[in-house]
Amino acid sequence: MPVANKPMTVSTPRDLFPGALEMMILESLRRQPAHGYALVQHIQQRSNNLLQVEEGSLYPALQRLLKSKLVKAEWGVSSTNRKVRTYQITAAGLRHLEEQISSFERMFEGIALVLNPGKAATS
Amino acid sequence: MNWIPDIFRRRKLYDDLSEEIRLHIEERTEQLMADGMSRHEAEQAARRAFGNRTLLEERSREVWQWPRLESIWADVRFALRQLRRSPGFTLAAIVTLALAIGANAVVFSVMNAFILRPLNVPHAESFFALQHGVGDVANQSYPDYLDLRDCNRGFDDLVAYNIVQSGLDAGGDPSTIWIEEASGNYFDALGLQPFLGHVFHAGDEHGPNSAPYIVLTYAYWHTHFQDDRGVVGRVVRLNKHPFTIIGVAPKDFRGTLLFFNPDVFVPIVNHPLLGANELSARGDRWVFEIMGHLRAGVTSAQAVADLNSIGASLERAYPKDEGKMTFVLTRPNLYGDFLGRPVRAFMTGLMLLAGLILLAACANLGSLFAARAADRSREVALRLALGAGRKRILRGVFTEAVLISLAGGAVGLTCSAVLLRALSAWQPFPRWPLHLAVNPDARVYGVAVLLALISGLLFGAVPVRQVLRTSPYEVVKSGSNRVAGRRMIARDLLLVVQIAICSVLVTSSMVAVRGLARSLRADFGFDVQNNLLAETDLIMAGYSPDRVPAMQKRMIDALQAMPGVESVGLTDSLPLGAGAGKSIVFTDNTTNLKPSSVVADAFVFNISPEYLRAAGTALLSGRAFTWQDDKSSPRVAVVNAEFARRVFGSMNNAIGRYYKMRDGTRVEVVGLAEDGKYGGLNEDPQPAMFLPILQSPSNSTILVVRSRRDPQLLAAAMRSELRQLDAGLPVFIETRDKPMAVLMFGPRMATVALGILGAMGGMLSITGIFGMAAYSVSKRLKELGIRVALGAGRKEVLRAALGRAVKLLALGSVAGLLLGILASRVLAFIVYQATPRDPFVLTGVVLAMALLGLLATWIPAQRALSIDPLVLLREE
Numbered sequence: 001m002p003v004a005n006k007p008m009t010v011s012t013p014r015d016l017f018p019g020a021l022e023m024m025i026l027e028s029l030r031r032q033p034a035h036g037y038a039l040v041q042h043i044q045q046r047s048n049n050l051l052q053v054e055e056g057s058l059y060p061a062l063q064r065l066l067k068s069k070l071v072k073a074e075w076g077v078s079s080t081n082r083k084v085r086t087y088q089i090t091a092a093g094l095r096h097l098e099e100q101i102s103s104f105e106r107m108f109e110g111i112a113l114v115l116n117p118g119k120a121a122t123s
Numbered sequence: 124m125n126w127i128p129d130i131f132r133r134r135k136l137y138d139d140l141s142e143e144i145r146l147h148i149e150e151r152t153e154q155l156m157a158d159g160m161s162r163h164e165a166e167q168a169a170r171r172a173f174g175n176r177t178l179l180e181e182r183s184r185e186v187w188q189w190p191r192l193e194s195i196w197a198d199v200r201f202a203l204r205q206l207r208r209s210p211g212f213t214l215a216a217i218v219t220l221a222l223a224i225g226a227n228a229v230v231f232s233v234m235n236a237f238i239l240r241p242l243n244v245p246h247a248e249s250f251f252a253l254q255h256g257v258g259d260v261a262n263q264s265y266p267d268y269l270d271l272r273d274c275n276r277g278f279d280d281l282v283a284y285n286i287v288q289s290g291l292d293a294g295g296d297p298s299t300i301w302i303e304e305a306s307g308n309y310f311d312a313l314g315l316q317p318f319l320g321h322v323f324h325a326g327d328e329h330g331p332n333s334a335p336y337i338v339l340t341y342a343y344w345h346t347h348f349q350d351d352r353g354v355v356g357r358v359v360r361l362n363k364h365p366f367t368i369i370g371v372a373p374k375d376f377r378g379t380l381l382f383f384n385p386d387v388f389v390p391i392v393n394h395p396l397l398g399a400n401e402l403s404a405r406g407d408r409w410v411f412e413i414m415g416h417l418r419a420g421v422t423s424a425q426a427v428a429d430l431n432s433i434g435a436s437l438e439r440a441y442p443k444d445e446g447k448m449t450f451v452l453t454r455p456n457l458y459g460d461f462l463g464r465p466v467r468a469f470m471t472g473l474m475l476l477a478g479l480i481l482l483a484a485c486a487n488l489g490s491l492f493a494a495r496a497a498d499r500s501r502e503v504a505l506r507l508a509l510g511a512g513r514k515r516i517l518r519g520v521f522t523e524a525v526l527i528s529l530a531g532g533a534v535g536l537t538c539s540a541v542l543l544r545a546l547s548a549w550q551p552f553p554r555w556p557l558h559l560a561v562n563p564d565a566r567v568y569g570v571a572v573l574l575a576l577i578s579g580l581l582f583g584a585v586p587v588r589q590v591l592r593t594s595p596y597e598v599v600k601s602g603s604n605r606v607a608g609r610r611m612i613a614r615d616l617l618l619v620v621q622i623a624i625c626s627v628l629v630t631s632s633m634v635a636v637r638g639l640a641r642s643l644r645a646d647f648g649f650d651v652q653n654n655l656l657a658e659t660d661l662i663m664a665g666y667s668p669d670r671v672p673a674m675q676k677r678m679i680d681a682l683q684a685m686p687g688v689e690s691v692g693l694t695d696s697l698p699l700g701a702g703a704g705k706s707i708v709f710t711d712n713t714t715n716l717k718p719s720s721v722v723a724d725a726f727v728f729n730i731s732p733e734y735l736r737a738a739g740t741a742l743l744s745g746r747a748f749t750w751q752d753d754k755s756s757p758r759v760a761v762v763n764a765e766f767a768r769r770v771f772g773s774m775n776n777a778i779g780r781y782y783k784m785r786d787g788t789r790v791e792v793v794g795l796a797e798d799g800k801y802g803g804l805n806e807d808p809q810p811a812m813f814l815p816i817l818q819s820p821s822n823s824t825i826l827v828v829r830s831r832r833d834p835q836l837l838a839a840a841m842r843s844e845l846r847q848l849d850a851g852l853p854v855f856i857e858t859r860d861k862p863m864a865v866l867m868f869g870p871r872m873a874t875v876a877l878g879i880l881g882a883m884g885g886m887l888s889i890t891g892i893f894g895m896a897a898y899s900v901s902k903r904l905k906e907l908g909i910r911v912a913l914g915a916g917r918k919e920v921l922r923a924a925l926g927r928a929v930k931l932l933a934l935g936s937v938a939g940l941l942l943g944i945l946a947s948r949v950l951a952f953i954v955y956q957a958t959p960r961d962p963f964v965l966t967g968v969v970l971a972m973a974l975l976g977l978l979a980t981w982i983p984a985q986r987a988l989s990i991d992p993l994v995l996l997r998e999e
Contacts, residue, residue: 036144036147037147037151054172054174055147055172055173055174056144056175056179057174057179059143059144059179059180060179060182060183062183063136063183063186063187064186067187073139084146085139085143
């Protein structure tokens with residue numbers, strides 16, 4: 001991803017693009033429910049640490065998802081015996097994710113075509 | 124909409140969030156410690172990795188809020204806290220705006236009432252008055268009205284009205300009332316239903332004096348018949364002729380002229396009884412105005428074309444009586460363009476002035492705000508450094524501005540509403556039914572609020588650049604923010620201009636006040652004190668001209684016999700009263716009485732023998748009249764000194780000489796009276812002649828009663844005395860200064876207006892100087908601190924801090940004083956003996972401006988003096 005190696009900072013949380021963080025959270029949760037800390041770890045690992053997600057920026061995104069009922073949260077106890085608030089994707093969240101991914105893929109394709117016309121044409 | 128449960132859940136949501144974040148950081152810390160960090164290091168690293176916790180928590184919480192509303196509410200609370208911390212600033216800003224918005228609300232309300240608001244009749248938009256094509260007048264003759272009404276095709280119907288004054292005897296106290304003589308179709312064509320009883324209709328008219336009906340206005344019914352519903356059917360007398368009250372007009376209908384509210388409506392066919400004109404005279408244009416609703420689908424151009432063609436045929440049919448008969452359509456509210464044009468011009472001028480005042484207020488508040496922003500540059504820089512967005516800070520600034528403007532607007536609007544209500548209830552001249560119905564309506568409130576908001580945004584925008592250019596790094600490092608510089612020059616200029624204007628206004632209002640005070644003590648050529656006037660019209664009371672002189676004599680004798688009355692005189696018109704007439708005279712040896720040989724145009728007063736004594740007009744030489752100076756004896760006159768000078772060359776040889784009246788009658792001068800004021804307070808000496816009432820009779824009767832008794836008691840006694848002579852006589856009793864009040868009205872209003880404008884100008888200058896002084900003190904706080912630390916005394920500090928403001932004040936004041944002295948020459952046309960070369964005025968202006976400067980610089984001066992270098996050094 002051309003834009004991904006910029007670290008996410010507080011003052012420029014939209015350096016990715018609006019909704020990117022939410023999309024990644026939903027994708028992670030689709031694989032398995034998780035609490036905030038685990039989600040951060042997961043996203044950083046999966047992106048090979050290319051995405052330096054500032055940990056805290058996760059929480060406003062999570063609240064937005066909660067508000068629009070794309071995820072639900074529940075207090076519980078983790079396998080390591082910690083008190084955790086576990087997030088789970090809802091049916092609406094799944095649907096939303098599908099739409100986001102497909103629209104994102106189209107956009108990315110478009111951007112790639114513009115940036116590397118020759119390469120895109122041959123591939 | 125699930126925001127209602129959200130509100131209750133919110134507490135829990137926020138708690139969950141905080142707990143979650145705490146656990147997150149804790150987990151990270153433990154992880155890092157497991158990787159081998161110390162607890163302290165781990166905690167710090169965890170917090171760093173997490174980011175700005177407070178901000179993120181706030182962002183997360185915002186998700187659940189109505190984003191705009193709640194953060195605006197937070198801004199408002201913050202702004203209120205900030206404003207409460209600087210009450211002087213807040214008060215100055217609110218008062219300035221209150222004045223400016225109040226002035227605009229008052230002017231707009233008057234404009235709204237006079238120009239914008241349609242007439243209070245159904246379908247006012249299609250209601251027009253007919254005005255002559257040339258000249259701003261609308262009067263027509265009655266036969267012309269009938270022809271226009273019957274032949275036109277552009278109007279649904281045409282109504283006509285005229286205004287007369289008449290004596291009403293309703294059984295109790297006969298009084299003079301104002302009658303609107305309206306055509307029979309008046310109420311039906313206007314679409315008005317009676318409040319009570321019924322109104323007259325076109326079918327009631329059967330020739331001259333055929334419809335003796337009265338429809339009362341609601342106001343007159345309310346004040347004079349105490350809402351008595353039994354009044355319908357009552358027979359009363361108008362000029363001694365019986366009329367039947369048939370109903371009361373709708374509550375809010377006060378006739379179709381804005382200022383002039385008649386007391387009753389009477390069918391116009393009764394005009395011969397009430398006025399003196401014949402209905403059938405085509406050349407006699409006594410009908411005041413013709414109006415009507417345009418027929419649906421007819422444009423005003425079509426209607427005018429139609430009227431003009433009728434006019435052309437009337438011109439052909441009656442060439443002797445008709446002039447050019449062309450028409451234009453206007454609104455009846457202000458009698459077409461006759462009043463409409465000057466009122467519109469005047470109101471536009473006033474509105475512009477009010478707008479300028481508001482703009483100046485905004486400019487001043489802008490510099491106040493700039494000063495405030497400079498004061499708070501550290502705070503702003505700190506907030507920026509801590510991660511606040513510039514947008515949010517600007518929002519704070521604008522919130523403060525809008526709060527102040529709304530508060531100012533509310534205060535201004537309240538004051539103006541009170542003022543406007545008083546103005547609406549005010550009747551400047553009790554003798555005339557003049558009202559200024561200028562009550563504010565929704566539109567006025569809307570405009571005021573809008574103006575307040577706009578001005579808030581305007582002056583709030585002044586410090587925007589300052590905030591945007593604040594560099595947190597620079598400010599935190601050096602403690603100040605280097606903006607401004609060039610723009611201060613424009614602001615200085617603005618301030619000087621404001622101060623100058625204020626000083627002009629203060630000068631002229633003082634000159635006007637002095638002039639007014641002087642004019643009240645001036646020598647009028649008659650005595651204002653201890654004089655009561657009883658005014659009546661004997662024709663109105665039903666007397667035929669041959670019975671008038673005897674009745675006048677009886678009235679004089681009756682009043683003369685009252686205890687405490689020193690003398691009683693009679694005149695047909697009053698010096699310095701409305702309606703004093705003039706007449707041309709010729710020298711005795713003029714044989715060809717042509718206009719070019721007129722020697723003087725003199726005021727004429729037809730008086731009884733005792734008048735000069737009763738009025739307190741000194742007889743310089745010769746004799747006063749006697750009751751023997753009647754029709755059968757030679758014509759005589761008493762003239763004033765100026766008359767003698769003009770006609771005879773000197774006042775010494777006037778007695779016994781003759782002059783000629785307009786018609787050639789020779790009149791012998793038997794007495795010489797002192798000069799006086801007749802037409803106006805600021806007139807040059809005017810010639811005047813007094814003629815014996817028996818030689819030139821008049822039905823207009825003003826009795827001048829000289830007495831030292833209490834005017835109120837005497838007035839009541841006089842009323843009952845005159846009632847005994849004739850119970851149906853309408854009498855109007857007032858003190859001698861009352862009719863003069865009409866003449867004083869203009870100067871008084873001019874003085875009041877100047878005073879109000881002067882106060883506003885003063886207020887604006889105060890905030891202007893205050894803003895500038897406060898700004899310069901806060902900009903130079905550090906420098907002043909260093910001066911104090913180096914041993915500067917109070918004087919030096921003040922000079923450094925306020926020198927510029929004081930210099931500007933002095934410059935503006937002097938310029939204004941000079942201009943004011945020039946302006947007073949103009950003022951002399953309005954106000955009697957207005958002269959600026961008056962030590963009282965000069966000291967007054969200087970004192971006023973000094974006081975103004977003191978007020979404006981007080982707070983900044985206190986601040987400059989209270990500078991503690993230690994505190995400043997610690998802060999930097």
